Amino acid sequence: MSVVINDTCITCDACLQQCPVNAIVDDAANPTGKKQYYVQPDKCVECVDIYADPQCAAICPSIGCITWDMPFTKEFDEHFKNEEIYKLGVNKEGIVRSPAYKEKKFRTDIPLEIRGIGKEVQEEPEELQEVG
Ligand code: SF4
Numbered sequence: 001m002s003v004v005i006n007d008t009c010i011t012c013d014a015c016l017q018q019c020p021v022n023a024i025v026d027d028a029a030n031p032t033g034k035k036q037y038y039v040q041p042d043k044c045v046e047c048v049d050i051y052a053d054p055q056c057a058a059i060c061p062s063i064g065c066i067t068w069d070m071p072f073t074k075e076f077d078e079h080f081k082n083e084e085i086y087k088l089g090v091n092k093e094g095i096v097r098s099p100a101y102k103e104k105k106f107r108t109d110i111p112l113e114i115r116g117i118g119k120e121v122q123e124e125p126e127e128l129q130e131v132g
Pocket residue numbers: 001003018019020021022023024039043044045046047053054055056057
């Protein structure tokens with residue numbers, strides 16, 4: 001990854017079943033302690049090779065709730081280890097599952113300029129935008 005679920009999550013549960021790699025956990029299992037669903041960045045593959053778009057964002061009813069973050073690659077190891085919106089798991093040997101441990105697939109067609117905490121995956125549908 002990854003994509004990020006922010007605090008506009010209404011805990012509707014729609015995304016959890018939709019994720020093809022079981023990367024999403026519910027608010028009760030969110031390792032950061034926040035009362036919102038959580039994408040495990042070390043599991044999310046941005047739906048690469050499975051779907052054309054992130055399926056969590058496609059089904060989420062809360063516009064702007066799911067945003068692009070940086071690719072889960074070694075280049076961004078410190079980002080995923082240090083940002084407080086993440087709490088990475090550890091393996092059996094106690095090694096943090098950061099990108100340096102194992103990188104994940106990401107959408108190469110999504111440029112870095114539109115990635116980062118707060119960059120929306122899902123655009124507001126035209127029919128919901130104000131006219132005039
Ligand atoms: S982008 Fe795809 S793989 Fe990542 S959390 Fe969303 S549904 Fe799962």
